[in-house]
Amino acid sequence: MSGAAAIGVDVGSTTCKVVAIDGTGALLDRRVEPTDPRIERQVERLVGEIRATAGRELPVGATGYGRKRVAGARALTEITCHARGAFARAGRAGTLVDMGGQDTKVIRIGPSGEVLDFAMNDKCAAGTGRFLEVILGRLQVPFEGLAELVAGASRPVPVSSTCTVFAESEVISLVASDEPLDGIVKGLHVALASRVAALARGVPAGDEILMSGGVALNGAMVASLREALSRPVRVLPDPQLTGAVGAALSVLPGPAPR
Amino acid sequence: MILRRVQYEAAARAVGPFLAALDDWRQRRRKRPARESPFAPPLESLRALKDMMMVHYLSGRYADGAVPVAWVTSGFPVEMLRTLGYHTVYPENHAAICGVQRIVPALSDAVEAQGYSRDLCSYVRSDLGSLDTGRSPVGRLPRPDLLACCTNICQTVLYWYRDLARRFDVPLVLIDTPFIYGEPAPHQTRYVVDQLEEAIVVSERVAKRPLDREAFSETVRLSREGSDLWGQCLDTARNRPAPWTGVDGFFHLGPVVALRGTEACNAYYRTLLDELKDRVSRGIGGLKGEERHRLLWDNLPVWYATREITTLLGSQGFNFVCTTYTNAWAEASSLIDPANPMESGARSYSQIMLNRDLPNKLRLLERLSREFAVDGAVLHSDRSCKPYSIGQIDLKDRLARDLGIRTLLLEADHNDPRSWASELAANRIGAFMESFS
Numbered sequence: 001m002s003g004a005a006a007i008g009v010d011v012g013s014t015t016c017k018v019v020a021i022d023g024t025g026a027l028l029d030r031r032v033e034p035t036d037p038r039i040e041r042q043v044e045r046l047v048g049e050i051r052a053t054a055g056r057e058l059p060v061g062a063t064g065y066g067r068k069r070v071a072g073a074r075a076l077t078e079i080t081c082h083a084r085g086a087f088a089r090a091g092r093a094g095t096l097v098d099m100g101g102q103d104t105k106v107i108r109i110g111p112s113g114e115v116l117d118f119a120m121n122d123k124c125a126a127g128t129g130r131f132l133e134v135i136l137g138r139l140q141v142p143f144e145g146l147a148e149l150v151a152g153a154s155r156p157v158p159v160s161s162t163c164t165v166f167a168e169s170e171v172i173s174l175v176a177s178d179e180p181l182d183g184i185v186k187g188l189h190v191a192l193a194s195r196v197a198a199l200a201r202g203v204p205a206g207d208e209i210l211m212s213g214g215v216a217l218n219g220a221m222v223a224s225l226r227e228a229l230s231r232p233v234r235v236l237p238d239p240q241l242t243g244a245v246g247a248a249l250s251v252l253p254g255p256a257p258r
Numbered sequence: 259m260i261l262r263r264v265q266y267e268a269a270a271r272a273v274g275p276f277l278a279a280l281d282d283w284r285q286r287r288r289k290r291p292a293r294e295s296p297f298a299p300p301l302e303s304l305r306a307l308k309d310m311m312m313v314h315y316l317s318g319r320y321a322d323g324a325v326p327v328a329w330v331t332s333g334f335p336v337e338m339l340r341t342l343g344y345h346t347v348y349p350e351n352h353a354a355i356c357g358v359q360r361i362v363p364a365l366s367d368a369v370e371a372q373g374y375s376r377d378l379c380s381y382v383r384s385d386l387g388s389l390d391t392g393r394s395p396v397g398r399l400p401r402p403d404l405l406a407c408c409t410n411i412c413q414t415v416l417y418w419y420r421d422l423a424r425r426f427d428v429p430l431v432l433i434d435t436p437f438i439y440g441e442p443a444p445h446q447t448r449y450v451v452d453q454l455e456e457a458i459v460v461s462e463r464v465a466k467r468p469l470d471r472e473a474f475s476e477t478v479r480l481s482r483e484g485s486d487l488w489g490q491c492l493d494t495a496r497n498r499p500a501p502w503t504g505v506d507g508f509f510h511l512g513p514v515v516a517l518r519g520t521e522a523c524n525a526y527y528r529t530l531l532d533e534l535k536d537r538v539s540r541g542i543g544g545l546k547g548e549e550r551h552r553l554l555w556d557n558l559p560v561w562y563a564t565r566e567i568t569t570l571l572g573s574q575g576f577n578f579v580c581t582t583y584t585n586a587w588a589e590a591s592s593l594i595d596p597a598n599p600m601e602s603g604a605r606s607y608s609q610i611m612l613n614r615d616l617p618n619k620l621r622l623l624e625r626l627s628r629e630f631a632v633d634g635a636v637l638h639s640d641r642s643c644k645p646y647s648i649g650q651i652d653l654k655d656r657l658a659r660d661l662g663i664r665t666l667l668l669e670a671d672h673n674d675p676r677s678w679a680s681e682l683a684a685n686r687i688g689a690f691m692e693s694f695s
Contacts, residue, residue: 078689114693117665
């Protein structure tokens with residue numbers, strides 16, 4: 001892996017992502033694992049692997065809720081790193097919807113990749129990847145084929161609860177009342193998308209909507225979000241790695257690549 | 259009665275000042291290592307402020323039975339009560355002291371156990387909880403003979419004071435200020451003037467003496483002068499660097515809230531103003547290091563976390579140079595004319611920010627932002643003060659769009675730390691600061 005210039009670490013609530021980029025910001029190497037509660041050890045191991053492949057010391061940028069526990073790294077918040085990562089990957093300004101395991105953020109990115117404004121879900125995991133994970137687990141709906149399941153649903157069954165715990169019991173009663181499973185799952189996506197759309201309220205009409213985070217891998221969610229916002233949504237390449245790439249870009253020597 | 263009066267006067271004039279001086283002497287002798295902080299050394303006036311508030315609350319313990327006592331909302335036209343010789347207690351100010359001391363969860367638990375909702379204003383829960391548990395950082399509050407409530411700050415105070423009236427079985431005077439869209443109409447002012455006249459009648463009856471209208475004018479003059487002096491103190495922060503932080507303002511606000519209309523209040527602000535001007539002339543700022551960014555704060559303080567928030571920001575060179583909250587008292591009696599206290603008072607107290615429409619608040623935010631040359635704003639979305647928080651998302655968008663100011667909406671509660679998530683807040687504040695680089 002010659003040409004590696006920086007390492008980025010994104011310690012999220014669900015997964016730990018480590019990447020290596022070259023001087024132009026191109027992704028050279030990656031590691032993605034479920035987050036271990038012993039963050040320091042996990043990060044040390046993953047960064048060690050990437051360093052070994054690169055064959056030399058590299059500057060490390062860290063983000064995510066565990067960023068301060070990454071030794072020797074420059075720590076920046078997820079907001080800044082996601083903005084930088086998304087800007088580098090999209091190549092222009094826009095509005096980023098990042099849906100992670102424990103938080104969802106909407107970030108307006110300016111013409112130089114700077115953060116113009118941001119909004120986040122507050123103190124509650126409803127509206128995040130964890131919400132879907134908990135409820136789909138309860139319904140025993142596998143992640144594979146989810147997009148097809150939702151696309152095939154004739155109508156969404158409304159799920160009114162805005163709290164993960166209450167939604168779980170609501171969904172169980174819907175199943176008990178013989179509501180169709182695909183309709184319930186679609187209803188969940190609609191509920192989630194409407195929460196995110198509320199955060200994205202006021203986004204200027206000209207802004208392109210970009211999407212990142214692990215939830216962007218769920219095609220059903222992307223489609224629901226597109227519908228809730230009534231505009232196109234562009235999923236960034238390797239959406240789960242956007243924050244880690246942004247963290248790596250922040251320690252890249254010289255001006256940030258565009 | 260006479261003995262009680264002697265105790266009250268002794269507490270106000272001798273024992274209180276003596277204890278305050280003793281405490282100052284002790285503080286000076288105690289060699290405490292300086293706390294690691296991004297702030298300049300505290301203002302010298304802070305000691306006088308502490309002494310003044312201590313004497314106020316100490317004398318209050320002996321006020322009931324000695325002089326008439328009124329419990330008053332922060333926006334009530336207090337000048338009439340002051341002239342009639344009332345000792346005034348501000349439950350909101352007392353609640354804020356409970357907030358700073360972080361005893362609100364215990365007080366709130368007590369009232370929640372009786373069925374009061376946690377969604378109620380945390381000031382209300384603090385004060386009712388203090389009444390129920392007998393816990394207070396100031397010892398005790400004197401029992402009221404009169405409750406004086408003005409709805410210019412919110413409608414909650416009406417229900418809060420009705421509750422108090424039932425508990426204490428004393429008269430409640432209410433000034434209902436119609437919400438002002440645009441400018442106040444003559445009939446609205448007339449409506450408030452009529453209520454002021456009625457309030458005077460009740461207050462006279464409880465105090466067992468008539469209102470001396472000349473003395474009333476003099477109190478109004480003092481009140482207006484106090485507001486003006488407070489405004490001048492705030493204005494010193496237009497200088498770069500600002501000689502103090504907006505958070506200092508939250509604490510130095512005490513006298514203009516609780517002792518407005520007294521010479522002691524005004525004397526205090528003259529001293530403070532001199533010190534601030536002196537700091538400006540010597541180029542001393544509120545932060546130890548460089549003042550890199552100047553911020554505006556909107557809404558009540560987060561009383562239990564002000565230091566946490568400002569330390570985080572201050573350590574990166576961000577200073578609050580103005581707040582809509584402290585500014586409200588610079589405007590509280592600024593329109594009152596001592597020659598026509600009733601009508602001008604009605605207009606002045608009806609036109610405080612919280613009783614006016616959103617375009618007015620936007621104009622205020624824009625004016626403060628320009629005059630204090632801020633490049634960022636933190637809007638505290640206060641869980642238990644909805645009248646203050648409503649419209650903040652629009653205000654935030656307008657500040658960003660029209661003035662290019664970076665903004666942060668910070669979710670918290672002014673007095674209940676159970677609504678505060680330290681890590682989440684630090685993350686948002688961190689991202690906000692990073693957006694300036």
